Amino acid sequence: CTVLGIPRNTTLSLLDSTGAMVSIDPTIVKWYEFELFCVVPSYTFLPTDKEELFQNVLTQVAEQFSRAFKINELKTEVTNRVAMLEKRVERESHSTVSVCVFISPQRRSSLLHHSDSNFLDDKKKLTPRRDVPSYPKYHLSQETVEALRHPTFDVWQWETNEMLSCLEHMYNDLDLVKGFNMNPITLKSWLLCIHDNYQVNPFHNFRHCFCVTQMMYSMICLCSLQEIFTQVDILILMTAAVCHDLQHPGYNNTYQINARTELAVRYNDISPLENHHCAVAFQIFSQPDCNIFSTFDAEAFKQIRQGIITLILATDMARHGEILDSFKHKVDRFDFSDEEHVTCLKMVLIKCCDISNEVRPMEVAEPWVDCLLEEYFMQSDREKAESLPVAPFMDREKVTKPTAQIGFIKFVLIPMFETVMKLFPQIDKVMIQPLRESRDRYEELKQIDDAMREEEGKPTNLYQGMST
Numbered sequence: 001c002t003v004l005g006i007p008r009n010t011t012l013s014l015l016d017s018t019g020a021m022v023s024i025d026p027t028i029v030k031w032y033e034f035e036l037f038c039v040v041p042s043y044t045f046l047p048t049d050k051e052e053l054f055q056n057v058l059t060q061v062a063e064q065f066s067r068a069f070k071i072n073e074l075k076t077e078v079t080n081r082v083a084m085l086e087k088r089v090e091r092e093s094h095s096t097v098s099v100c101v102f103i104s105p106q107r108r109s110s111l112l113h114h115s116d117s118n119f120l121d122d123k124k125k126l127t128p129r130r131d132v133p134s135y136p137k138y139h140l141s142q143e144t145v146e147a148l149r150h151p152t153f154d155v156w157q158w159e160t161n162e163m164l165s166c167l168e169h170m171y172n173d174l175d176l177v178k179g180f181n182m183n184p185i186t187l188k189s190w191l192l193c194i195h196d197n198y199q200v201n202p203f204h205n206f207r208h209c210f211c212v213t214q215m216m217y218s219m220i221c222l223c224s225l226q227e228i229f230t231q232v233d234i235l236i237l238m239t240a241a242v243c244h245d246l247q248h249p250g251y252n253n254t255y256q257i258n259a260r261t262e263l264a265v266r267y268n269d270i271s272p273l274e275n276h277h278c279a280v281a282f283q284i285f286s287q288p289d290c291n292i293f294s295t296f297d298a299e300a301f302k303q304i305r306q307g308i309i310t311l312i313l314a315t316d317m318a319r320h321g322e323i324l325d326s327f328k329h330k331v332d333r334f335d336f337s338d339e340e341h342v343t344c345l346k347m348v349l350i351k352c353c354d355i356s357n358e359v360r361p362m363e364v365a366e367p368w369v370d371c372l373l374e375e376y377f378m379q380s381d382r383e384k385a386e387s388l389p390v391a392p393f394m395d396r397e398k399v400t401k402p403t404a405q406i407g408f409i410k411f412v413l414i415p416m417f418e419t420v421m422k423l424f425p426q427i428d429k430v431m432i433q434p435l436r437e438s439r440d441r442y443e444e445l446k447q448i449d450d451a452m453r454e455e456e457g458k459p460t461n462l463y464q465g466m467s468t
């Protein structure tokens with residue numbers, strides 16, 4: 001307009017060399033870089049000063065609007081991108097077992113209501129899934145299905161989805177799904193919700209849950225437990241294993257009690273963690289989508305609930321001596337028709353599975369020691385920082401892998417498995433022999449360690465700890 005010497009608000013049209021109208025927008029430079037345009041002012045009327053003013057105002061308003069719209073566009077774009085990324089993350093972590101898990105906001109806030117920031121800072125688990133992704137079928141190979149039945153199963157080579165499929169397979173294989181008329185979709189939802197409620201700790205994480213359950217499954221197969229237990233007992237054993245460390249915060253009971261965490265206060269210092277694992281398990285079952293026991297009548301549910309609670313509470317290592325003693329008293333005259341005997345055996349079985357890593361082949365077992373020590377060191381560092389007592393077996397200054405394992409294998413694992421062997425001699429070769437080999441290996445490693453320390457002039461009397 002300035003070049004043409006016409007009022008600034010005159011409407012202009014651009015025509016290209018063919019006489020076609022060219023739209024005026026920011027891309028014009030890009031598309032018509034080398035073209036000449038014909039500028040055509042359209043004088044529908046001669047603007048007066050007032051009209052020019054009016055046009056000015058209109059232009060400004062239009063500009064404001066356009067700016068506002070651009071901001072909105074930008075907002076929409078950002079929101080879309082975030083949603084897309086979230087979806088991708090979700091899909092990557094759960095592309096196989098894919099069920100919508102919903103927890104009501106009330107329940108979510110009640111589950112999340114903890115003052116200890118470490119305790120439930122992983123909020124993703126209780127976030128309802130945004131969508132139901134497609135449901136790719138995951139077929140376990142015959143080889144995997146067979147390997148799954150043995151303690152030699154390599155638990156490290158599976159991703160979350162595969163572990164979920166394996167767990168699902170175990171429930172089917174043990175005839176718990178058909179036998180109890182379980183809804184297979186509910187089973188998937190439940191397992192997915194279980195996964196979401198394990199924290200990403202170095203040790204007490206979903207893979208540990210998987211290991212314990214897989215060991216339970218192996219023992220059920222190896223000891224033909226389906227021939228001596230009822231199917232309800234098998235369901236209790238498997239489900240307690242799956243749930244036994246739900247929402248473990250990575251800091252043990254001693255820490256909870258010494259630091260006077262909300263958990264310790266709530267449960268009066270009595271197995272705070274195990275009580276919590278159990279409470280979370282039944283909070284999950286209370287959602288219809290995840291209630292694999294929905295087909296049971298009230299009485300049967302009560303029995304299963306009691307059974308699971310007893311087993312999860314039995315995993316507190318502070319009760320190890322008490323439970324093992326009680327079992328030792330029964331084992332020589334064991335009566336499979338005596339409910340008290342059977343309950344005690346189930347408690348010992350879940351305890352065995354919970355601490356069974358050293359039963360596995362060395363390549364599978366050893367990385368777990370590193371994970372456990374990492375979690376211990378995380379705790380002892382925090383205890384030091386908070387001026388709380390530090391257990392020597394958790395202290396990075398005092399413990400090594402061999403010292404951590406030798407005492408534990410010799411004084412906790414072997415005596416417990418040998419007692420179980422009195423009822424199930426078949427575990428000697430499959431489960432106790434690997435324990436003895438592991439003990440011997442760690443003793444050799446300790447000798448090498450000691451020799452090296454002697455050379456370096458460091459003290460060798462490192463704590464022989466029990467990693468409980």
Ligand SMILES: [Zn+2]
Pocket residue numbers: 208212244245315354
């Ligand atoms: Zn555990």
